Amino acid sequence: MTRVAPSPAPSSPATPGPLPKAELHLHIEGTLEPELAFALAQRNGVTLPYATEDELRRAYSFTDLQSFLNLYYALMAVLRTEDDFADLAHAYLARARQQGVRHAEIFFDPQAHTARGVSLGTVVDGLSRALDTAEERYGISTRLIMCFLRDESAESALTTFEAARPYLDRITAVGLDSAEVGHPPTKFREVFALAREAGLKCVAHAGEEGPPAYVWEALDDLHVDRIDHGVRCMEDERLVARLAAEQVPLTVCPLSNVRLRVIDDLSAHPLPAMLDAGLLVTVNSDDPAYFGGYADDNFTAVRDALGLDEDTLRTLARNSFRAAFLDEATRAKYLAEIDAHQAAAQHR
Numbered sequence: 001m002t003r004v005a006p007s008p009a010p011s012s013p014a015t016p017g018p019l020p021k022a023e024l025h026l027h028i029e030g031t032l033e034p035e036l037a038f039a040l041a042q043r044n045g046v047t048l049p050y051a052t053e054d055e056l057r058r059a060y061s062f063t064d065l066q067s068f069l070n071l072y073y074a075l076m077a078v079l080r081t082e083d084d085f086a087d088l089a090h091a092y093l094a095r096a097r098q099q100g101v102r103h104a105e106i107f108f109d110p111q112a113h114t115a116r117g118v119s120l121g122t123v124v125d126g127l128s129r130a131l132d133t134a135e136e137r138y139g140i141s142t143r144l145i146m147c148f149l150r151d152e153s154a155e156s157a158l159t160t161f162e163a164a165r166p167y168l169d170r171i172t173a174v175g176l177d178s179a180e181v182g183h184p185p186t187k188f189r190e191v192f193a194l195a196r197e198a199g200l201k202c203v204a205h206a207g208e209e210g211p212p213a214y215v216w217e218a219l220d221d222l223h224v225d226r227i228d229h230g231v232r233c234m235e236d237e238r239l240v241a242r243l244a245a246e247q248v249p250l251t252v253c254p255l256s257n258v259r260l261r262v263i264d265d266l267s268a269h270p271l272p273a274m275l276d277a278g279l280l281v282t283v284n285s286d287d288p289a290y291f292g293g294y295a296d297d298n299f300t301a302v303r304d305a306l307g308l309d310e311d312t313l314r315t316l317a318r319n320s321f322r323a324a325f326l327d328e329a330t331r332a333k334y335l336a337e338i339d340a341h342q343a344a345a346q347h348r
């Protein structure tokens, strides 16, 4: 398989390029572009229910989260071997580099693969093979976040966590994703407690389609370090005050919100109101192959639709490093890159 060759480093002093940023909400399975899906289908002898890449692209018209998840899980049928997971991660990293991503915390959905007979070892070994080269090859530091599917049982999450124990040295955090409504965070209290005991960080999707009550539960019952999405927190003043006071990071995904009809139109996105409320907001791409843009595309889209100025965009980029699971020296190094980017942009 031919891989996308790494491009030249995007930020030299003469042409600052995209803002340096961390991507904290990115499902690696959601980076599967149609071209790679068809290439892997052919390599693995899998027949996709679409004749061409264009026909597949025409299916990317979603009415809600579930309508997206149906396609997202169906296309995973092409991911079978360690090579497939390594190629998927390489393709993402090459794109992320062009978008100014300096650090990526990458979700994966083990149950979506083990349910198809693909072992956890195949997934983790394949992804790690690419991530182990990421610093040197793409200039991107990485972390892995293992997500539990909330529309599966609490027992299945526990079984998955126990099966993952041999791999925990490569996993930084656990997360919670898939169909939100009807599957409250509390259902996963036990497995999150085990993860914390094992020294892992915790994050959870909450307040995307689900109510503010799910954000409260994620904080109080799962003791999460960050909330993924969280946009519906804006319906609950007390919750906003709590999130602001504790500076709980929110990994917001603007293009995703529009594509999944969480928000009617990008111009109506609550991102400016969230910033005004003092929330620690970050901007991320979620499932970029499906939602029309990678990390910097999301920055550009909110700039254009919401009229955000350069200072606000830099705040969002700084927030991404402040919210990342990084040691303090590395965090400071990345924050200094934003200062350097600002200086280069102002002295052009």
Ligand code: HPA
Pocket: 027, 030, 065, 072, 177, 178, 179, 180, 205, 208, 256, 286, 287
């Ligand atoms: N929400 C919930 N589950 C997901 C998503 C999302 O945006 N993307 C992939 N799995």
Ligand code: ZN
Pocket: 025, 027, 177, 205, 228, 286
């Ligand atoms: Zn997500």
